[in-house]
Amino acid sequence: DADVTQTPRNRITKTGKRIMLECSQTKGHDRMYWYRQDPGLGLQLIYYSFDVKDINKGEISDGYSVSRQAQAKFSLSLESAIPNQTALYFCATSQAGGLIGELFFGEGSRLTVL
Amino acid sequence: RKEVEQDPGPFNVPEGATVAFNCTYSNSASQSFFWYRQDCRKEPKLLMSVYSSGNEDGRFTAQLNRASQYISLLIRDSKLSDSATYLCVVRTNTGNQFYFGTGTSLTVIP
Numbered sequence: 001d002a003d004v005t006q007t008p009r010n011r012i013t014k015t016g017k018r019i020m021l022e023c024s025q026t027k028g029h030d031r032m033y034w035y036r037q038d039p040g041l042g043l044q045l046i047y048y049s050f051d052v053k054d055i056n057k058g059e060i061s062d063g064y065s066v067s068r069q070a071q072a073k074f075s076l077s078l079e080s081a082i083p084n085q086t087a088l089y090f091c092a093t094s095q096a097g098g099l100i101g102e103l104f105f106g107e108g109s110r111l112t113v114l
Numbered sequence: 115r116k117e118v119e120q121d122p123g124p125f126n127v128p129e130g131a132t133v134a135f136n137c138t139y140s141n142s143a144s145q146s147f148f149w150y151r152q153d154c155r156k157e158p159k160l161l162m163s164v165y166s167s168g169n170e171d172g173r174f175t176a177q178l179n180r181a182s183q184y185i186s187l188l189i190r191d192s193k194l195s196d197s198a199t200y201l202c203v204v205r206t207n208t209g210n211q212f213y214f215g216t217g218t219s220l221t222v223i224p
Contacts (some may be wrong), residue, residue, distance in 0.1 A: 033212075
């Protein structure tokens with residue numbers, strides 16, 4: 001089983017609908033992140049959290065919100081989806097502290113907004 | 115200016131070739147450096163961390179030049195299975211921000 005699990009893996013929705021993407025992890029990491037990936041743009045940080053109830057905006061937070069109610073879970077919401085939010089979304093975790101502290105990614109959630 | 119810049123390629127090389135990717139970063143206070151591999155429509159996976167002294171893992175060698183703010187990845191004896199996008203990732207020493215290059219596409223041709 002994957003250490004970082006995202007649901008749903010694929011979703012097609014319509015403009016104006018509310019969408020929630022969920023992420024859960026079994027790595028015991030404190031830090032969790034949501035990224036979106038668009039062709040040619042690389043990964044862009046949407047929100048991140050270093051602890052339960054800690055929420056920080058990333059580069060492109062407009063139109064998104066997140067919730068971190070438990071250490072293992074970090075959910076991303078699109079309150080009113082729009083077509084330019086069509087993208088591949090990744091959840092990631094990292095360990096607090098330490099010199100290296102690489103990111104571990106979930107398998108991704110592909111969202112299409114029509 | 116982007117935090118991390120990479121040549122997007124694409125690089126198309128024959129099997130057995132040696133290929134090098136380069137990456138530059140803008141924040142001199144960056145702390146940790148990584149190369150990730152991403153297959154089409156899949157999640158990025160860590161290929162190797164990059165240490166100041168340089169490091170090697172089989173056919174892969176990573177180098178870091180802090181003075182020039184430059185990271186490189188060398189792949190020797192390319193295999194068909196090396197075909198993927200390679201992402202340069204930099205982690206800052208404050209706030210634990212990770213910055214990604216846009217990736218370099220590699221196709222190894224039989």
